[in-house]
Amino acid sequence: MAETLTSLTLVQPCITQSSLQTTKVEFSSLSKSVRQCSSSRFHKIEGGRRRSLVRAKALPDWPLMAVMVEHAEGQRDLITHKSIWHLSDQAIKNVYTFYIMFTVWGCCFFGSTKDPFYDSEGYRGDGGDGTGHWIYEKQEDIEESARAELWREELIEEIEQKVGGLRELEEAGKK
Amino acid sequence: MAALSPKPITPCLTLPPSTPSLQSTTLSFSTRRTASLSIPNAKKKNPWLDPFDQGDDPEMEYGQLFSDGKQDEDPRPPDNPGNPYGFLKFPQGYAVEVASLGLKIRGDVRRCCCVVSGGVYDNLLFFPAIQMIKDRYPGVQVDVLTTARGKQTYEINKNVRFADVYDVDDPFPEPAEYTDIIGQLKNRYYDMILSTKLAGIGHGAFLFMSSARDVVSYVYPNVNAAGAGLFLSETFTPATTNLAEGGYHMYREMIDWLGRPFRSVPRQALPPLKVSISRKVKEVVEAKYTSAGAVKGRYIVIHGIKSDSKASMQSKGDPDSLLPIEIWDDIASAISGLTPLFVIPHEKERENVEYVVGDDASIVFITTPGQLAALINDSAGVICTNTAAVQLANAREKPSITLFCSEDKAKVFVPNADEKKCAVISSKTGKLVDIDVEAVKTAVQIFSLPLAIA
Numbered sequence: 001m002a003e004t005l006t007s008l009t010l011v012q013p014c015i016t017q018s019s020l021q022t023t024k025v026e027f028s029s030l031s032k033s034v035r036q037c038s039s040s041r042f043h044k045i046e047g048g049r050r051r052s053l054v055r056a057k058a059l060p061d062w063p064l065m066a067v068m069v070e071h072a073e074g075q076r077d078l079i080t081h082k083s084i085w086h087l088s089d090q091a092i093k094n095v096y097t098f099y100i101m102f103t104v105w106g107c108c109f110f111g112s113t114k115d116p117f118y119d120s121e122g123y124r125g126d127g128g129d130g131t132g133h134w135i136y137e138k139q140e141d142i143e144e145s146a147r148a149e150l151w152r153e154e155l156i157e158e159i160e161q162k163v164g165g166l167r168e169l170e171e172a173g174k175k
Numbered sequence: 176m177a178a179l180s181p182k183p184i185t186p187c188l189t190l191p192p193s194t195p196s197l198q199s200t201t202l203s204f205s206t207r208r209t210a211s212l213s214i215p216n217a218k219k220k221n222p223w224l225d226p227f228d229q230g231d232d233p234e235m236e237y238g239q240l241f242s243d244g245k246q247d248e249d250p251r252p253p254d255n256p257g258n259p260y261g262f263l264k265f266p267q268g269y270a271v272e273v274a275s276l277g278l279k280i281r282g283d284v285r286r287c288c289c290v291v292s293g294g295v296y297d298n299l300l301f302f303p304a305i306q307m308i309k310d311r312y313p314g315v316q317v318d319v320l321t322t323a324r325g326k327q328t329y330e331i332n333k334n335v336r337f338a339d340v341y342d343v344d345d346p347f348p349e350p351a352e353y354t355d356i357i358g359q360l361k362n363r364y365y366d367m368i369l370s371t372k373l374a375g376i377g378h379g380a381f382l383f384m385s386s387a388r389d390v391v392s393y394v395y396p397n398v399n400a401a402g403a404g405l406f407l408s409e410t411f412t413p414a415t416t417n418l419a420e421g422g423y424h425m426y427r428e429m430i431d432w433l434g435r436p437f438r439s440v441p442r443q444a445l446p447p448l449k450v451s452i453s454r455k456v457k458e459v460v461e462a463k464y465t466s467a468g469a470v471k472g473r474y475i476v477i478h479g480i481k482s483d484s485k486a487s488m489q490s491k492g493d494p495d496s497l498l499p500i501e502i503w504d505d506i507a508s509a510i511s512g513l514t515p516l517f518v519i520p521h522e523k524e525r526e527n528v529e530y531v532v533g534d535d536a537s538i539v540f541i542t543t544p545g546q547l548a549a550l551i552n553d554s555a556g557v558i559c560t561n562t563a564a565v566q567l568a569n570a571r572e573k574p575s576i577t578l579f580c581s582e583d584k585a586k587v588f589v590p591n592a593d594e595k596k597c598a599v600i601s602s603k604t605g606k607l608v609d610i611d612v613e614a615v616k617t618a619v620q621i622f623s624l625p626l627a628i629a
Contacts, residue, residue, distance in 0.1 A: 140339070147329070154333055
């Protein structure tokens with residue numbers, strides 16, 4: 001196996017136009033183009049056999065496919081079409097990153113759908129104090145109403161004093 | 176040279192002599208002014224606010240509407256019960272569009288914000304000013320912006336609507352807090368904002384950003400005031416950088432301005448300091464002193480025990496105003512027939528008091544001015560140093576003995592002591608610790624005398 005591999009030749013520049021759709025339909029044209037450009041590049045190997053490897057790119061930087069042509073004298077070419085995924089380190093990292101992010105997001109999202117807190121009345125309720133208004137300054141309003149109450153108390157006291165004074169005056173006048 | 180002419184004094188001398196207390200203050204004020212004339216801080220008009228403001232036009236004739244007298248208490252248009260339309264409730268011909276003209280012509284103040292710097296004492300002494308604003312502008316809503324300690328004082332003020340906490344003395348406020356409070360001030364659409372913090376350009380800008388119509392503030396009496404006038408429509412320059420040294424009348428410049436006569440409105444007299452105590456606080460405090468072994472009306476409040484607590488309610492103008500518990504014990508021993516009730520500002524003082532006075536001492540832990548006022552209100556009298564207790568006792572008209580570190584401080588903080596049932600005893604040496612305890616002990620008899628009669 002190692003022997004075969006070492007004798008393979010890359011013929012990359014000839015098939016840059018090929019893409020993922022290099023399926024059986026296009027295969028004839030592909031092999032044709034391989035044949036056309038490979039004539040100068042084929043090695044002569046002992047045993048009268050020439051081999052060549054074509055590595056096609058599915059995406060511009062994504063080595064995807066290898067075509068191996070075994071050429072023997074007087075015979076038809078033996079073409080082996082291999083589809084191999086070669087991912088670069090960066091691409092692998094990207095895949096794993098995406099996988100992890102998706103997992104974490106999934107845990108958060110699907111975990112939170114079952115959270116008793118988010119389903120509770122405290123979080124999902126209408127808020128406010130039941131009057132239909134959102135009250136943000138509750139404490140302030142309590143203090144304010146306490147002071148208003150104080151003011152009213154004082155006023156009542158004053159009025160009572162005045163009334164008392166008036167009554168005394170009246171009584172004094174009657175006598 | 177115009178600034179050096181004695182012109183600014185005349186309005187003070189033409190004051191109607193309403194009450195003796197006010198007269199004495201204005202006299203002292205005018206002498207202060209004379210003294211301060213040598214300082215190049217004489218008041219001048221701020222040309223930045225309105226370059227075309229030439230002052231009042233003497234030939235201008237104002238009509239009756241919105242120009243004379245004080246503002247109405249309720250600016251709401253009168254109801255028209257005969258109107259078939261629910262939304263047009265005011266009578267025909269009532270021009271809603273000009274209803275706010277009073278704000279411009281007469282200078283009405285519907286919403287006023289007071290930014291008070293300092294703690295309990297300074298805020299307590301600001302009460303008369305608030306009452307004065309209420310009297311001068313009927314129907315005004317007064318809000319207060321002050322420190323956390325100072326805010327507690329407004330528990331005993333009925334004239335205030337909102338009291339918000341913001342420390343104006345903090346030189347580096349948190350940006351979030353700063354912007355938040357500016358947003359709140361803007362949202363409330365104040366007509367007037369008063370500040371008793373000495374303003375520099377920073378504080379001036381802070382007040383200016385509230386978008387109030389009248390921005391009124393004290394400014395520094397030194398170079399720090401540079402640029403503050405750009406943002407302020409009225410400035411007051413105190414004699415010293417410490418406003419609290421002015422004692423009871425520490426806000427005299429501001430009060431003088433607030434009560435200024437305007438067209439047909441005469442000069443507003445300064446009301447006395449008054450506090451009102453709510454029933455709830457009274458109940459709480461009654462439970463407190465009852466558990467400490469005191470009976471209502473049969474105890475004497477002792478306030479001013481030496482402590483490093485923030486709650487001792489001193490004035491910044493009189494730092495030497497606390498006595499060690501040993502001296503208090505000595506004084507309290509002269510009280511007969513009544514229970515001396517020691518007010519401690521922090522629980523850690525309880526041990527000391529118990530150690531010195533004895534385990535059967537009546538001790539009550541009080542930090543807020545509201546509770547102190549309620550305590551004083553139920554007492555037979557007060558013995559205290561120069562803390563907020565003096566002013567509270569005077570406000571509730573309780574007999575009190577006040578110990579001062581010097582004659583000057585006594586005069587400044589309790590201006591007319593004899594009228595207020597307040598016996599003032601001041602130290603001869605200028606240090607409070609050297610106070611004549613025997614004199615205090617003789618003075619204490621004023622509490623027991625009426626009891627002997629009764």
